[in-house]
Amino acid sequence: MESGPIHIIFVCLGNICRSPLAASVFRRQVARAGLSDSFRIDSAGISDYHVGEPPDPRMTETAGRHGVALTGRARQVRELDLLDADYVIAMDRENRVDILALMADAGSHVRLLRAWDPDAAGEPDVPDPYYGGAEGFEQVFEMVERSCRALLHEIREERGL
Numbered sequence: 001m002e003s004g005p006i007h008i009i010f011v012c013l014g015n016i017c018r019s020p021l022a023a024s025v026f027r028r029q030v031a032r033a034g035l036s037d038s039f040r041i042d043s044a045g046i047s048d049y050h051v052g053e054p055p056d057p058r059m060t061e062t063a064g065r066h067g068v069a070l071t072g073r074a075r076q077v078r079e080l081d082l083l084d085a086d087y088v089i090a091m092d093r094e095n096r097v098d099i100l101a102l103m104a105d106a107g108s109h110v111r112l113l114r115a116w117d118p119d120a121a122g123e124p125d126v127p128d129p130y131y132g133g134a135e136g137f138e139q140v141f142e143m144v145e146r147s148c149r150a151l152l153h154e155i156r157e158e159r160g161l
Contacts, residue, residue: 005039007040008089009082009088010043011094013047017055017128018140021059021070022089024063024068027041035161038161050074053073055071058137060138077099082110090110093115113144113148127139
């Protein structure tokens, strides 16, 4: 087993909705499990559309209603992120394709978040709520929370945490 914290990065298109939410939800679950020192959790976006911007206010509000604080500023994913991470978690298939285009060797450790969603019912993508209404943000929150819970469970079992 490798030493140091387990590095996980969540990636979506602009890094203002889904990936900062996933990072914050996962961080809270890790903290509740008493494992904060065992993880380094980050998020980034494929595009540079929103670099430097805070998380989308609608996602911030949705997360806040569930007791999750979204912090930080959007940034674009870099090749070093992919090389350094133990887990690269894409929010949708298009994000995964874009990540793989950045670094072909990343393939085996780039997975879709909903691969862990027990309610995915064959739908692999966390949909982008950016152009929709409040209901979409709530649905995304629920998907992300379920998926992160199962992801943490799997990592704990794999790593003996």
